[in-house]
Each structure stands twice: as structure tokens, then as C-alpha cells.
Amino acid sequence: MESLIQNFFNLEVYAAVFPYLLRGLWATVWLSALVIPLGAAAGLALALGLTQSRSRAVRWSIVAYIDFFRAFPPLVLLILIYFGGPFLGVELGKVSAVALAFVLNNASYFAEVFRAGLQGVAAGQMEAARSTGLDRRQALQFVVIPQAVKNVMPDLVGNSIEVVKLTSIASVVALPELLRAARDAQSLVYNPSPVVLAALMYLALLWPLTRWLARLENRRARRKAA
Structure with a gap:
């Protein structure tokens, strides 16, 4: 037991590396704050194209995009963008490469969530909104999309939590x-305690979100049961 504590729960190591890991936590937070809104916005645009476009070619192109990026490993995607881009004459910085890889990947997941939300809004809502004098764009913006977002809010929060955890692949x-x-701190102190501390910091960051997600899911379940 003492050996376990010394190697994984060493308080002296925790104290020594905490300021360094705190800077890493801040990088995780701002990276998540960058890629989650971009991925959600791209996903919403894809979902609108999928549910609102009358062109079969557009719809099938969006379906192909969603299926491809949901199946393609995000780590491999990031490696191809960052390390393969220069061979095509496109050299991106670290943040730009990570943001692009995350948006391409996460947009496909957000698109499926928004698609389910948009299709869950009764068709009569669009007709009722149009009858008040709103055009189609205004009806979508002020009536349909807000209802769709409300219906799938638990799924959006769940996706966002997964994105925060996925930011760890930016280390490559x-x-x-x-x-x-x-990992850098571990190589300096020759002790895996910094990795355990990082896991605890992820837990502290995401625990409030997971509790919020549970409340949202319970609320949705009660609405369905009513």
C-alpha cells in the first residue's frame, strides 16, 4: 500500500507539479471553449442542410460527411492534418491544426444531435410560425431551432463533455x-503521480457538467412521462 501511495498519490509530487498542471488545465479549458462552439455551429449548419435542403445531392453529401468523420479516428485525423499538411503545401500551427481536426470530427456528432432535435419538432410549428408572417429563415431561427436545442440539450452537454476529454489527443x-x-512532469520527477493528479483535475472540471447532464436527462424523462 505504501508503494502504491508513493507512486500514484504522492502528495509531495502533487504539490511540486500542481502549478505546472494548472497551466495545462487552463490550456484544456480555452481549447474546449474554442472548439465546442465551432463544432456545434458547424453541426447545426450540417443538420439544417440535411433536414431543410430539397437537393438529394446535398443531403447525401452531408450524410457521407457525417458517416466518414464519425468513423474516422480523431487522433489519426489530427496527425494527418498537422504532419501531413506540409507535404501538400499547407502548414498549420498547433492550435489551428487541433481546432480544424476537432471541428471536422465534432461537427459530425453535433450534426446528428441537432438533426434529431430538428426532426423532433412538430411540422405544425413551422406552419404556425409562417402563418404569423415570418419567412422560413425567421421561423427556423426563432421557433424551430430553439425548440430543437431544448429537446436535445442533454445530448449537447454530453457531447461537450466528450470533447473536453478528447482534448487530451492534442498532446501528440x-x-x-x-x-x-x-506527462512532461512525470518525465521530470520519474513518478506517475502527475498523471493521476491530471485525472483528478479532469474529474474536478467535468463533475459539475456530469451532474448537470444527469439533471437534464431526468427532466427530459419526466417530460416524456407526463
């Missing part, structure tokens, strides 16, 4: 997010 391009900071 040496972006100093939390996991990268923990």
Missing part, C-alpha cells in the same frame, strides 16, 4: 494541454 502535437503537462 505538443500542445501544452493538461495531459501533455502531466
